[in-house]
Amino acid sequence: MLSMLSMQKKIMKFHCIVALDEKLGIGFQGKLPWKLRADMRWFKQTTLGNSTHANVASSSLIMGRKTWLSLSPNYRPLKNRMNIILSRQAQTPSFLTEKEQQSPFVKLAGSLDEALTLSQALEGLPIFVIGGAQIFKLFLSAAHIENLGSLYVTHVKKTFPSDALFPNILQNFQKQRVLDSGEENSLAYEIIEYTGYLSPS
Numbered sequence: 107m108l109s110m111l112s113m114q115k116k117i118m119k120f121h122c123i124v125a126l127d128e129k130l131g132i133g134f135q136g137k138l139p140w141k142l143r144a145d146m147r148w149f150k151q152t153t154l155g156n157s158t159h160a161n162v163a164s165s166s167l168i169m170g171r172k173t174w175l176s177l178s179p180n181y182r183p184l185k186n187r188m189n190i191i192l193s194r195q196a197q198t199p200s201f202l203t204e205k206e207q208q209s210p211f212v213k214l215a216g217s218l219d220e221a222l223t224l225s226q227a228l229e230g231l232p233i234f235v236i237g238g239a240q241i242f243k244l245f246l247s248a249a250h251i252e253n254l255g256s257l258y259v260t261h262v263k264k265t266f267p268s269d270a271l272f273p274n275i276l277q278n279f280q281k282q283r284v285l286d287s288g289e290e291n292s293l294a295y296e297i298i299e300y301t302g303y304l305s306p307s
């Protein structure tokens with residue numbers, strides 16, 4: 107079934123940005139399973155763009171409540187980006203401090219449509235869906251994947267214990283380009299942009 111937003115004509119594409127291991131693992135016990143500074147830098151650069159203005163959002167980041175809580179309180183909200191948190195408790199957000207609730211960079215959404223409406227209100231700013239597993243599953247479902255722009259994947263070349271997985275859909279995309287690769291503390295990684303989703307059916 108098409109969502110309300112999908113039925114409207116002018117839809118801004120959203121991008122997904124994720125780091126995953128060789129078995130699609132993205133998280134363990136509420137945290138990232140690895141420490142990879144190069145990926146953190148890439149995430150920051152990509153979501154901030156060329157922003158040089160302090161206190162001006164340069165993109166919208168859509169994330170689940172658990173991903174929000176996985177961020178260090180010192181880094182919440184992620185600076186100069188609109189942090190849109192999906193939660194079914196959006197009306198009574200006891201997981202936010204008072205300061206976080208008052209921040210102009212924090213918005214709560216009770217549904218995917220609400221998160222996209224809030225993002226689209228910031229006209230022209232890129233929209234990045236940043237996780238976690240539940241949120242990727244939602245945005246990359248058949249009903250919404252047509253609105254995906256690019257899928258930016260940091261492939262971490264190892265397997266880690268994980269309890270949060272990325273959907274098993276990479277084989278349905280075209281590899282657009284390799285953006286970076288390297289090794290950090292014996293951990294190899296490769297950052298790839300995927301586009302052109304082809305439905306398996």
Ligand SMILES: NC(=O)c1ccc[n+]([C@@H]2O[C@H](COP(=O)([O-])OP(=O)(O)OC[C@H]3O[C@@H](n4cnc5c(N)ncnc54)[C@H](OP(=O)(O)O)[C@@H]3O)[C@@H](O)[C@H]2O)c1
Pocket residue numbers: 123124125126131132133134135136137138169170171172173174176192193194195215216217218236237238239240241242244270
């Ligand atoms: N490797 C990566 O790139 C990456 C990126 C992000 C996160 N992570 C990892 O992923 C893990 C977290 O992922 P997760 O799947 O457990 O949680 P999550 O997707 O971050 O958040 C789940 C929460 O989102 C809300 N939600 C889900 N579907 C919703 C809907 N349809 N409408 C409204 N709200 C909805 C619910 O919040 P309420 O319970 O409040 O209703 C739900 O509990 C952590 O380990 C984190 O470190 C990894």
